[in-house]
Amino acid sequence: MPPYARIPALAALTLGLLAGLGSRPAASAPAPSPSAPPSPRPAFHADRTYDAVAVPVRLRIPALHVDSPVQTLGLRADGTIAVPSRTDVAGWYDQGPRPGQPGPAVILGHVDSTTGPGIFIGLAAVRPGTTVRIDRSDGTYAAFRITHISRVPKVEFPTDVVYAPTLDPTLRLVTCGGSFDRSRGSYRDNVIAFADPA
Amino acid sequence: MWKHGKGQLWRVLPLLCTGLLFLTPVQPRVQVAHAALAPADLAIRFEALLGQHSVLAADLMRSRIRGDDDFVQAANTALGRNTKDMAALVGQLFGTGTADKFSPLWSEHIVELVAYAGALAARDDKAKGDALHELTEYEVELGDFFAGASHGRLSPAAARQAVVAHVGHLTGQADAYAAGDYATADDLYRMGYQHTYDLGLTLAEALLPAADAATLREPLWRLRSQLGKLLAEHAVLVEDLTRAAVTNTPDFAASGDMINGNTRDLAAAMDTLFGPAAARQFQSLWADHVEQLVAYAQGNKDSARTAMAGIERKLGTFLSGATGERIATGRLTAALQQHDTMLMRHADAYAGKDYATAHDVAYQTYQEMFDLARTMADAFGASVAARLPRGGAQTGYGGMATVVAARPQTGFDGMATVVASSPRPGR
Numbered sequence: 001m002p003p004y005a006r007i008p009a010l011a012a013l014t015l016g017l018l019a020g021l022g023s024r025p026a027a028s029a030p031a032p033s034p035s036a037p038p039s040p041r042p043a044f045h046a047d048r049t050y051d052a053v054a055v056p057v058r059l060r061i062p063a064l065h066v067d068s069p070v071q072t073l074g075l076r077a078d079g080t081i082a083v084p085s086r087t088d089v090a091g092w093y094d095q096g097p098r099p100g101q102p103g104p105a106v107i108l109g110h111v112d113s114t115t116g117p118g119i120f121i122g123l124a125a126v127r128p129g130t131t132v133r134i135d136r137s138d139g140t141y142a143a144f145r146i147t148h149i150s151r152v153p154k155v156e157f158p159t160d161v162v163y164a165p166t167l168d169p170t171l172r173l174v175t176c177g178g179s180f181d182r183s184r185g186s187y188r189d190n191v192i193a194f195a196d197p198a
Numbered sequence: 199m200w201k202h203g204k205g206q207l208w209r210v211l212p213l214l215c216t217g218l219l220f221l222t223p224v225q226p227r228v229q230v231a232h233a234a235l236a237p238a239d240l241a242i243r244f245e246a247l248l249g250q251h252s253v254l255a256a257d258l259m260r261s262r263i264r265g266d267d268d269f270v271q272a273a274n275t276a277l278g279r280n281t282k283d284m285a286a287l288v289g290q291l292f293g294t295g296t297a298d299k300f301s302p303l304w305s306e307h308i309v310e311l312v313a314y315a316g317a318l319a320a321r322d323d324k325a326k327g328d329a330l331h332e333l334t335e336y337e338v339e340l341g342d343f344f345a346g347a348s349h350g351r352l353s354p355a356a357a358r359q360a361v362v363a364h365v366g367h368l369t370g371q372a373d374a375y376a377a378g379d380y381a382t383a384d385d386l387y388r389m390g391y392q393h394t395y396d397l398g399l400t401l402a403e404a405l406l407p408a409a410d411a412a413t414l415r416e417p418l419w420r421l422r423s424q425l426g427k428l429l430a431e432h433a434v435l436v437e438d439l440t441r442a443a444v445t446n447t448p449d450f451a452a453s454g455d456m457i458n459g460n461t462r463d464l465a466a467a468m469d470t471l472f473g474p475a476a477a478r479q480f481q482s483l484w485a486d487h488v489e490q491l492v493a494y495a496q497g498n499k500d501s502a503r504t505a506m507a508g509i510e511r512k513l514g515t516f517l518s519g520a521t522g523e524r525i526a527t528g529r530l531t532a533a534l535q536q537h538d539t540m541l542m543r544h545a546d547a548y549a550g551k552d553y554a555t556a557h558d559v560a561y562q563t564y565q566e567m568f569d570l571a572r573t574m575a576d577a578f579g580a581s582v583a584a585r586l587p588r589g590g591a592q593t594g595y596g597g598m599a600t601v602v603a604a605r606p607q608t609g610f611d612g613m614a615t616v617v618a619s620s621p622r623p624g625r
Contacts, residue, residue, distance in 0.1 A: 041446055044439070044454045044492040046485030050462040052474055081587035087595070095585065102424075103470035108591050112598035121598060124605035151605075154590030163586045164417035165471050165579060167424040176594030179603045187602065190590040 053101035053142075058135035059090045059109075064122040066090075066109075070134075073108060083108055087118035093163075099134040100142030100197075102167035107134075111176040111187070120175035124149060124191045132171060132195055144171045144195035151177045151189050162192060171195040237410040240291050242423045245398030246430055246568045247284045250561075252368065252394035253434045254280055255308060256387050259315035259372045272553035274312075276561055281305055292405050296347050303343055307336040311368055318376040333369070337361045344401060352404035360397050367393060380452035388456055391434070395427045422575040428464050429571040433541070433563045435460050436488055440495035440545040457488055471578050472520055480520075483513045491538070495545040503542070510534040521577035522584065533570050537563065 056070045073082040073091040084091035087110035097103030110118030132144040152158060162172050171194075178189030235243075254277040261269035281304055289297035310332040317325035341358030348357075367390030374383035403411040413419055435457040442450040461484055469477035486509045494502035514531030540563040547556035594602065 041443075041496050042450050044443070044450075044489060046488045047458040047461055048482055048485045050465040050469070050477065050481060052466075052469060052477075075585075075587055079588040081591050083591060083593050093587070097470050101470060102466055108593055111594040111602055112596065114595040114597045117598050117601075118594065120593070121601070124602070152590075157590035159586050159588070160417055160583070165582050166417050166420035167467055167470060168420060174591050174593065176591070177602060177605055180594070180596040180599035182596070185596065186592055187594045187596070187599075190593075191605075 053098045054136040054138035054140060055094070056092050056099050056105075056107070056134045057137050059107060060133040060135070061126075061130065063130045064120075064126060066119055068109075068119055070107065081106075081108065084110060084119075087113040090119055096163060097165075097169075098136070099144070099171055100136070100140075100169055102169050103165050104163060104168070104170045104172055105134075106163060106172045106174060108174045111191070118175070120173065120191075123173060123175050123193055124151065124177050126193060131198055132173070134171070142169075142171075143198035145198040146173075146193050146195045148194050150192050150194070152192065153178075153188060154186075154190055157190055158192075169197055236413075237291060237406055238413040238419050240287055241398070241402035241406065241410070241414055242419065242426060242572075243568075244284065244287045244291060244402060245395050245423055246426055246564075247280055247287060248398040249391050249395030249427060249430065250434075250564055251277070251280050251284065252364070252390045253387065255311055255368055256371050256390060257438075258308075259311055259368065260375050260383075262312055262315035263319045263372060263376045265319060268551065269553045272557045275554065276557040277308060279561060281308070291402070292347060296405075299343060303336065303340055307333065307340060307365070310336060311365070311372075314369055315372050318372055330369070333365050337365055344404070348401075348404035352400070360393075360400060364390065364394050364397065375449075378448070380449040381455065384449070384452040384456040387438075388431075388435075388459060391431055392427065399423065418576070418579050421579055422572050425467065425575040425578075426568045426571040428460065428467060429574075430564050430568045432457070432460050432464065433537075433560070433567040436491055436541060437544050437560050437563070439488075440491055440541065441548050443492050443495035444545055444549045446496075454492075461485060461488060468520075471582055476520060479516060483509060483516060487513065487534075487538075491541050491545070494542055495549075506538045507535075510538060517574065520581060521574070522581045524577040524580055525573065533566075537567065537570070540566065 055072070059066060059068050059070050068088065068090045071084050071086075071089055071091040072094040073084065074093075074095060076082050081093060082091070090107050090109045092099070093106040093108065097105045099105040099107070109120035109123070111120050111123070112118045126146055126149060128146055128148055130146045132146065134142045134144070136142065162174070173193040173195065175191050176187035176189065177191035178187055180187050254273060258270060258273040258277055261267075261273055281301065284304070285297050285301040288300045310329050314326060314329035314333065317323075317329055337358055340361045342354055344357040344361075345352050345354040367386050371383045371386035371390060374380070374386065399414060402414055406414075414423070435453070439450070439453045439457050442453045461481060464484060465477045465481035468480045487506070490502045490505045490509060494506075510531050513534055514527045517530050518525055518527040540559055544556050544559045544563065547553070547559060
């Protein structure tokens with residue numbers, strides 16, 4: 001219908017309806033309809049279970065040659081996040097979402113040890129588009145694709161952006177970066193890789 | 199349509215009904231006036247109205263297929279109200295010029311959707327083809343309109359694809375419904391709702407200024423939007439199920455599957471926020487809530503009403519606890535009581551064939567659940583935030599400090615361009 005004809009047509013039709021209201025015809029040949037009541041009344045049972053996503057057990061990032069079991073991590077007494085006990089193993093923050101369920105799952109890995117590279121030594125240089133696969137305890141897996149990398153001072157760590165709950169099934173990989181503060185024995189920055197479902 | 203509709207009044211029904219959109223005054227009971235709200239707030243309400251459009255359009259098409267003309271009238275009035283509310287928000291968000299162009303385009307695609315349903319009811323393949331042809335034209339026009347309004351941020355192809363998907367969900371569910379394939383019809387009903395709701399975010403991100411669009415991606419705003427989608431959908435689907443329960447129709451089982459899907463999604467959301475144990479507890483209470491509403495619709499009113507009162511108290515206590523009592527138990531219980539009362543009123547009105555009241559109540563219930571979801575999202579978010587890790591992670595010991603310091607410098611702006619380097623073994 002050409003645009004110039006639309007509004008006049010609608011107005012004319014409306015006036016027609018107002019004039020003829022009450023003589024609206026029924027459908028000439030009704031399609032199969034649920035209007036015929038069967039009997040007896042069926043029972044309804046609401047679901048009381050849902051598909052809970054299993055916990056992660058292995059992290060694979062082929063582009064970084066990462067293939068590691070996954071530890072579980074909680075909080076330290078001071079409220080900071082615990083870190084993996086080994087520098088060659090990744091750790092999943094188990095107070096947050098599991099990878100692949102709604103929400104941001106967070107996996108940590110060391111960038112180095114005191115003598116050599118850690119599991120996430122290459123994370124800061126990873127290309128957007130890199131695939132990350134998480135194997136889960138029930139044999140399933142979740143695949144993600146890194147969208148962007150950020151480096152941020154630890155004193156300005158964006159807790160909200162990394163951990164705060166949404167229902168988007170995302171993944172964040174976190175390690176250290178920037179310069180090393182010898183006096184504190186700590187890197188000054190964190191590197192965060194943000195990933196969406198592949 | 200005129201050229202194909204001579205002598206058959208049913209064919210002009212969709213146009214007649216939509217003509218009423220322009221003349222029938224909006225019922226004043228539930229006002230949607232959000233002039234003082236921030237753009238992000240308006241945007242998530244726009245998302246909710248788009249989702250509501252999808253289910254109201256599907257309901258209207260289904261009633262047209264059934265030949266239930268009284269329901270058609272009431273559903274059409276509700277859809278007209280939704281269109282008016284949406285146009286008002288479009289005006290506030292994107293300007294009156296955009297709203298002026300949006301309203302007729304949007305109304306006209308509804309006309310053709312109803313024409314499509316009418317053709318299905320009459321098993322008139324030619325009329326169905328004509329409606330599809332018109333819909334295809336509107337898909338292009340609507341897509342181009344959205345793309346133009348975005349000033350290049352949304353490509354015409356992407357915009358058209360979104361509109362095509364929206365129309366496809368609605369025509370697909372109508373096809374399946376007309377064929378008596380209620381499982382497929384209801385799968386598409388849910389998909390259509392979710393897609394159209396999310397279309398609101400796509401449009402808002404494309405049409406709003408960059409700073410406002412970025413706000414919509416902040417975790418709190420995402421949670422508000424996403425919880426709103428799930429809880430408002432709950433209201434829609436429980437109404438669909440209670441309507442099927444009232445009339446004991448063959449789509450009852452499929453409708454039950456549909457609300458169960460929503461309940462599972464809500465439980466999964468609770469798992470994300472509070473863990474699996476809390477999710478299981480929530481789902482058990484929520485399942486009781488839905489079952490009692492169905493029991494009410496099936497005629498067991500007294501026992502259902504009594505059971506619902508107990509469930510409201512338990513759910514209120516549970517949810518208040520989840521928020522760390524950021525929302526008091528009494529306030530939540532009262533909100534849940536209001537929700538149940540509205541759903542019972544809807545079922546009663548539908549049983550009495552007072553479809554105007556049923557739609558009026560359903561419209562209000564949808565908005566109230568969206569508003570409740572926003573309140574809960576804020577409280578849930580604050581509750582979760584209180585136990586998040588503090589500060590950064592100590593994930594390095596300095597053994598590779600020279601190499602690590604030489605990595606590309608990127609700021610925390612989400613726009614980092616990372617220069618490729620040779621990856622080295624992680625261990």
